[in-house]
Amino acid sequence: MFKDLDPLLHNQLRLSIISLLIGVESAEFNFLLEKTGATRGNLSVQINKLKEASYIDVKKGFRNNYPLTTCKITPVGIDAFEKYVEAISGYLRKED
Amino acid sequence: MFKDLDPLLHNQLRLSIISLLIGVESAEFNFLLEKTGATRGNLSVQINKLKEASYIDVKKGFRNNYPLTTCKITPVGIDAFEKYVEAISGYLRKED
DNA sequence: ATAAACTTGTTTATTACATAAACCTAATTT
DNA sequence: AAATTAGGTTTATGTAATAAACAAGTTTAT
Numbered sequence: 717m718f719k720d721l722d723p724l725l726h727n728q729l730r731l732s733i734i735s736l737l738i739g740v741e742s743a744e745f746n747f748l749l750e751k752t753g754a755t756r757g758n759l760s761v762q763i764n765k766l767k768e769a770s771y772i773d774v775k776k777g778f779r780n781n782y783p784l785t786t787c788k789i790t791p792v793g794i795d796a797f798e799k800y801v802e803a804i805s806g807y808l809r810k811e812d
Numbered sequence: 813m814f815k816d817l818d819p820l821l822h823n824q825l826r827l828s829i830i831s832l833l834i835g836v837e838s839a840e841f842n843f844l845l846e847k848t849g850a851t852r853g854n855l856s857v858q859i860n861k862l863k864e865a866s867y868i869d870v871k872k873g874f875r876n877n878y879p880l881t882t883c884k885i886t887p888v889g890i891d892a893f894e895k896y897v898e899a900i901s902g903y904l905r906k907e908d
Numbered sequence: 909a910t911a912a913a914c915t916t917g918t919t920t921a922t923t924a925c926a927t928a929a930a931c932c933t934a935a936t937t938t
Numbered sequence: 939a940a941a942t943t944a945g946g947t948t949t950a951t952g953t954a955a956t957a958a959a960c961a962a963g964t965t966t967a968t
Contacts, residue, residue, distance in 0.1 A: 718847075781964060801904045819925095853928065853930090879946065
């Protein structure tokens with residue numbers, strides 16, 4: 717009847733991150749921070765969870781002498797997102 | 813950018829319950845149990861949370877001498893569900 | 909040059925939540 | 939009358955979400 721919802725994506729912040737990444741080539745930590753309105757700590761944690769699931773790739777470098785974290789969605793992440801969209805859509809329709 | 817997701821509805825089981833109730837006049841405990849595949853305990857807990865938020869009305873009676881719990885969505889619940897659908901839709905589109 | 913404040917994150921600690929397991933009461937069956 | 943079934947509820951526990959504290963270095967002000 718109802719498809720299971722990927723617990724990793726069924727979370728506001730992680731879903732926001734993936735939703736943002738799906739639309740861009742890649743995104744920096746501060747971009748995600750601003751767009752999501754999350755705290756740094758929470759964003760850091762959730763980025764790592766997505767990374768450990770291989771939903772995103774994370775590159776750490778420097779710019780203007782400061783640390784710079786860049787995120788990019790992977791094919792695995794894209795696939796998971798598309799499945800999630802399909803699954804949750806089944807909950808949102810009024811018809812059976 | 814992203815609208816907040818009602819925490820009460822952003823849960824697989826509770827969303828299933830509301831999604832089912834939105835399509836029917838009312839539903840019995842066992843109907844929800846079967847359709848959602850939840851355990852009785854979990855269903856009981858989540859029904860009560862929805863009830864405490866006035867998202868649903870719960871009527872307890874008897875049928876054939878056995879307890880019978882019947883649930884019905886309220887206007888508050890309908891409103892919350894519609895808002896949730898709109899909010900989460902903002903996360904699912906590929907365009908910005 | 910040194911202290912203060914800022915940048916960019918990470919780690920830790922606490923609270924809340926989701927869920928299964930255990931329990932309860934009454935009815936039915938054997 | 940003992941065991942089983944029906945219909946739920948309560949409790950206990952592990953997991954997860956999040957904020958608060960910390961870290962490591964950089965820039966600015968004094």
